Amino acid sequence: MPHMFIPGPVDVPAEVLDAQTAPMLPHRSPEFEAIFQRAAERSRQLFYTQFRVFLTASSGTGLQEAAVRNFARQEALVCVNGAFANRWYDVAVSNGRAADKIELPWDQPITPEGVYAALKSKHYEMLAVVHNETSTGLQNPVAQIAEAVRAASPDTLICVDAVSSLGGAKIEMDAWGLDMVLTSSQKCLALPPGLGLGAVSDRALAYAESVPQRGWYFDLVRMEKHRLKDSTPATPALPLIYALDAQLERIEREGLEQRFERHRRMAERVQNWALEHGLALFAPQGYRSQTVTTLVTPTGVEVGALNQFLLGRGMRIANGYGALKGKTFRIAHMGETQPEQIEELLAALEAYLEERR
Ligand SMILES: Cc1ncc(COP(=O)(O)O)c(C=O)c1O
Incomplete structure (x- = not known):
């Protein structure tokens, strides 16, 4: 799965x-x-x-x-x-x-x-x-x-x-x-x-x-x-x-503080990665979520096709919600997701976006 x-x-x-x-x-x-x-x-x-x-x-x-x-x-x-x-x-x-x-x-x-x-x-x-x-x-x-x-x-x-x-x-x-x-x-x-x-x-x-x-x-x-x-x-x-x-x-067993810190680090990584790669974040600085990041879909990218590509690599992201469908996509970094899995996702995203530049 x-x-x-x-x-x-x-x-x-x-x-x-x-x-x-x-x-x-x-x-x-x-x-x-x-x-x-x-x-x-x-x-x-x-x-x-x-x-x-x-x-x-x-x-x-x-x-x-x-x-x-x-x-x-x-x-x-x-x-x-x-x-x-x-x-x-x-x-x-x-x-x-x-x-x-x-x-x-x-x-x-x-x-x-x-x-x-x-x-x-x-x-x-x-x-x-x-x-x-x-x-x-x-x-x-x-x-x-x-x-x-x-x-x-x-x-x-x-x-x-x-x-x-x-x-x-x-x-x-x-x-x-x-x-x-x-x-x-x-x-x-x-x-x-x-x-x-x-x-x-x-x-x-x-x-x-x-x-x-x-x-x-x-x-x-x-x-x-x-x-x-x-x-x-x-x-x-x-x-x-x-x-x-x-x-x-x-x-x-993990510890609540450690759990929050894991989420915070994953959020920081996804958000910094997005900005370094020229992708805009929907939420303004200072108010960005620690558990889910919403990215503005870059021109030329279709979220459905991106998700198909990711599914082929064993990963699934979320489309934008409601009126933001297609215009944004979402990466959750919550629950038991680990920083190594975020790295895998970002590497796949990078490969996909590279091909389309
Ligand atoms: C912030 C927020 N509130 C409420 C809901 C509704 O929760 P549920 O689907 O568990 O009823 C959701 C669901 O995604 C949510 O994200």
């Missing part, structure tokens, strides 16, 4: 894939509850939080929905500078919330100043921001944005989508004062798709109790009651919990 340099799903280590084949257990049994408890507790280190982590049988979008259903009766402010933030806005509106947007061109970061001004002009129960826009390879300055939120409107709950960065870049939920941080299993955590991980603060959970119509499946208050008994309201995705348990063990 070709190595996946796409921003999720990514390759899953064989040991983690194998963990999924363990026999099923009754989900309300002491044996399974012990595994669930261990995985949920250990997951907290990924978020740098003392609060709880909910494990949901859903992809990350489910937790975007959980955020708006639980933390906004009406007023949500969504910071939009990419496709996945825009999805979060759509999720809010389709759940009947009167959401507003701060909207910026996709190659510009959300600024703390813009957020401060928006929150001073109107009160919002929650603010939603994407840390790492997978569509553009742009990383928003979430720590500074959170500071601006607290200065402008201390009771506004700060919700962060870290779907393509948690486990690949350091996100310090408690130190940054975040109320919810959500992610999916299939990206930096290098697990199969289908599991959502969402860390939630005490004050956010207390606020949720006052929000009517939180729904059922993603009602965090209900989930918390079950979590305290090491369980979930509905049947959890057992094989994925087994896989998470095994992968957390591996991640601990």
